[in-house]
Amino acid sequence: MAAVVQHPQHRPDRGHHRQPGARGRPHRAGEPGAYARYIKEGYFSLVALNFTDTTGLDQQIVADLHRNRHYRLVEVVPYGIEIPPIGQGTYNIWRYEATTR
Numbered sequence: 001m002a003a004v005v006q007h008p009q010h011r012p013d014r015g016h017h018r019q020p021g022a023r024g025r026p027h028r029a030g031e032p033g034a035y036a037r038y039i040k041e042g043y044f045s046l047v048a049l050n051f052t053d054t055t056g057l058d059q060q061i062v063a064d065l066h067r068n069r070h071y072r073l074v075e076v077v078p079y080g081i082e083i084p085p086i087g088q089g090t091y092n093i094w095r096y097e098a099t100t101r
Contacts, residue, residue, distance in 0.1 A: 032057060
């Protein structure tokens with residue numbers, strides 16, 4: 001499952017807001033090309049992936065994140081308290097950084 005946070009410079013009140021999707025068409029959940037375009041542009045300030053419901057899409061998103069030198073894996077956060085392996089997992093959280101180390 002992919003969770004994304006819009007980058008502050010793309011706030012609607014600044015005239016840069018577009019929904020992920022080709023040429024202004026509405027975004028369809030799980031459209032890999034839309035995520036790839038926006039990751040390439042640095043559109044998202046945070047991306048959180050847990051590789052459960054949308055494993056294939058999450059893997060494609062990670063490949064896109066690796067292609068943009070400004071995204072860094074900053075945290076791996078465990079979740080869930082149920083008996084393993086059901087209900088437990090981790091979120092891999094990537095952050096956009098304008099400057100690279």
